[in-house]
Amino acid sequence: MEQLKQELKEALIEALNLEDITPDEIEDGAPLFGAQGLGLDSIDALEIILLLERRYGIRIENPSEGKAIFYSVDTLTAYIEANRKP
Amino acid sequence: MTRQPPVYINSAASIHPPLDGVGECLPGKCLTAVEPDYKRLIPDATLRRRMSRIVRMGVAAGQACLQDAAGVSPEAILTATGMGCLADTEKFMNSLLDGDEERLTPTAFIQSTFNTVGAQLALLNGNQSYNTTYVHRTFSFESALLDALLLIREREAVDVLAGAMDEQTPTLYTVLQRLGCWKRAMAGEGAAFFLLSGRRTDGTLAILQDVELFSGDYGEQAIRERMERFLLAHDAAGARTLYPADYKRFCGEYPTAASFALWYACRELREAEGKRPVLVYNAFLDAHSFILLKPV
Numbered sequence: 001m002e003q004l005k006q007e008l009k010e011a012l013i014e015a016l017n018l019e020d021i022t023p024d025e026i027e028d029g030a031p032l033f034g035a036q037g038l039g040l041d042s043i044d045a046l047e048i049i050l051l052l053e054r055r056y057g058i059r060i061e062n063p064s065e066g067k068a069i070f071y072s073v074d075t076l077t078a079y080i081e082a083n084r085k086p
Numbered sequence: 087m088t089r090q091p092p093v094y095i096n097s098a099a100s101i102h103p104p105l106d107g108v109g110e111c112l113p114g115k116c117l118t119a120v121e122p123d124y125k126r127l128i129p130d131a132t133l134r135r136r137m138s139r140i141v142r143m144g145v146a147a148g149q150a151c152l153q154d155a156a157g158v159s160p161e162a163i164l165t166a167t168g169m170g171c172l173a174d175t176e177k178f179m180n181s182l183l184d185g186d187e188e189r190l191t192p193t194a195f196i197q198s199t200f201n202t203v204g205a206q207l208a209l210l211n212g213n214q215s216y217n218t219t220y221v222h223r224t225f226s227f228e229s230a231l232l233d234a235l236l237l238i239r240e241r242e243a244v245d246v247l248a249g250a251m252d253e254q255t256p257t258l259y260t261v262l263q264r265l266g267c268w269k270r271a272m273a274g275e276g277a278a279f280f281l282l283s284g285r286r287t288d289g290t291l292a293i294l295q296d297v298e299l300f301s302g303d304y305g306e307q308a309i310r311e312r313m314e315r316f317l318l319a320h321d322a323a324g325a326r327t328l329y330p331a332d333y334k335r336f337c338g339e340y341p342t343a344a345s346f347a348l349w350y351a352c353r354e355l356r357e358a359e360g361k362r363p364v365l366v367y368n369a370f371l372d373a374h375s376f377i378l379l380k381p382v
Contacts, residue, residue: 015191017135039132046192053189 057085144203168341249279250342274338
């Protein structure tokens with residue numbers, strides 16, 4: 001799980017071009033979206049959806065789940081663990 | 087003939103390879119621009135992180151130009167590019183191929199359009215005025231300048247921000263090398279912006295007298311004769327001419343290299359004693375242009 005979190009943080013930094021941010025600076029439980037977290041927005045959400053599809057073969061079928069899944073690195077990691085294709 | 091009102095260049099900003107000629111991205115092959123600290127010119131981190139290199143260079147040059155002319159809100163923003171946001175276009179096209187036309191990322195597509203820089207400058211400055219991007223290969227920048235001249239001379243606008251940007255990528259370098267485009271100058275890149283105005287200020291750098299474009303298979307003699315006629319028509323027979331070799335040794339070859347040449351000419355006019363007019367002559371393959379500057 002810890003390895004997946006680290007991998008996910010690195011993938012987020014690369015996909016979203018998060019300048020000046022290292023994986024260590026992204027808190028596992030902190031919100032990814034909005035002013036309190038990393039400040040991501042709807043375009044970033046699209047990038048994350050594509051990241052999940054390309055990297056882990058996960059397709060989010062129900063868009064209403066997105067808010068909870070994308071809340072933090074913790075929630076994203078748990079979703080990937082439960083749904084990733086072998 | 088009615089005398090045309092002067093068009094002043096009130097500020098100029100350029101991002102270009104180092105003038106000491108040591109900025110090579112591919113050693114011996116390509117001159118690369120020295121980029122500034124973008125945080126000062128583009129403070130919004132979210133906006134900045136989505137911008138590709140060429141967009142940052144263009145937006146930063148435009149912002150620097152506007153900052154030099156503090157308080158001016160241009161009535162037109164004109165941008166020019168020969169190849170557009172090439173790195174993002176390549177990224178988008180590659181993801182199109184790799185993903186079998188599915189699962190395309192939005193950011194590279196959004197940022198790969200030719201008018202990205204003009205649009206970002208308008209958004210950053212809350213500017214809702216006339217906004218146009220010229221993409222006419224080697225004539226792109228000169229076309230933007232002509233539009234600016236017309237807008238100011240016909241009193242459609244007082245202040246016009248006009249500039250150009252082009253970037254070099256390894257793919258572009260290789261393709262153009264195969265076409266023999268780097269025989270006369272090294273590959274280069276850069277972004278330069280100018281605030282043109284019908285109003286002279288304390289910071290005015292030069293007068294933009296005229297721009298002329300022509301294409302065809304012209305020999306050296308024919309170019310010289312055309313140049314003489316152009317200078318005589320503008321009462322500038324004693325002008326110093328900046329030939330491509332004079333400035334492309336600094337900026338390299340790229341479709342909008344004339345924008346660097348204009349910045350370089352403004353700098354020369356400001357620093358030189360004697361104050362002769364300066365003619366910028368640009369040429370690439372069969373496309374030629376003259377840009378005439380006069381001292382204030």
